[in-house]
Amino acid sequence: MSGDRISRVITRTGDGGDSGLADGSRQPKSAPVFDALGDLDELNAGLGVLRSHALGADTDAGLDRIQQRLFDLGAELAVPGLLRLDAADVLHIEQWCQAINKQLPSLQEFILPGGTPSAAWCHMMRTVARRAERHLVALHRISAQNPHSLAYVNRLSDLLFVLARQLNRQAGHPETLWRNS
Structure with missing residues (x-):
C-alpha cells in the first residue's frame, strides 16, 4: 500500500546496540536521547492505559490531546532543531490543572x-512524567531542548496529581493522608 509511513517493524538495524534518529543520525541505545524517548513512550503508553478507564468524555479528550503532544515531543527529540510544542500547549495544561x-x-x-484504580494509575504516570522530566533536563544540559517541552512535562506531572485527586473524589474514595510522625 503506497503512502504507508511504517512499512517494516523488524529492521535489524539496532541489533548492534545503536539506534537511529529521524534525522538519520545513529547513536548508542544508551544515549541520553533514548532515555528521554523511552520515558516519553512509557508515559504515553501509560496514559493509554489510563484512558481505558471510564473517565468521562472531557477527560478522555484532554488525555488524547496530551498523548498527541507527547508524540510531538518525541518528534522534537528525534529531529534535533524541530520545535512542535509551544507556550499555548503549556498554558492548556496549566489551565486544566487549575x-x-x-x-x-x-x-x-x-x-x-492510591485510591481507585484510575487514580492510582494517575499517580503512577505522575512518577513516570517526573522521570521523563529528569531525563529531558539531562539531555538539555548536553544539547539545548525546547523550553516549552521541558515545562510541558513538568506541568503534566502536576496535572496527573490533581486528576488523581479528582478521580478519587468523584468516586467517593477518601484520600489517605501521610501520618507525619
Whole structure:
C-alpha cells in the first residue's frame, strides 16, 4: 500500500546496540536521547492505559490531546532543531490543572498515592512524567531542548496529581493522608 509511513517493524538495524534518529543520525541505545524517548513512550503508553478507564468524555479528550503532544515531543527529540510544542500547549495544561484544583479541597498534608484504580494509575504516570522530566533536563544540559517541552512535562506531572485527586473524589474514595510522625 503506497503512502504507508511504517512499512517494516523488524529492521535489524539496532541489533548492534545503536539506534537511529529521524534525522538519520545513529547513536548508542544508551544515549541520553533514548532515555528521554523511552520515558516519553512509557508515559504515553501509560496514559493509554489510563484512558481505558471510564473517565468521562472531557477527560478522555484532554488525555488524547496530551498523548498527541507527547508524540510531538518525541518528534522534537528525534529531529534535533524541530520545535512542535509551544507556550499555548503549556498554558492548556496549566489551565486544566487549575480548573481541577479549584474544585478540590486544599491539602493540609501530603497524600499517599492510591485510591481507585484510575487514580492510582494517575499517580503512577505522575512518577513516570517526573522521570521523563529528569531525563529531558539531562539531555538539555548536553544539547539545548525546547523550553516549552521541558515545562510541558513538568506541568503534566502536576496535572496527573490533581486528576488523581479528582478521580478519587468523584468516586467517593477518601484520600489517605501521610501520618507525619
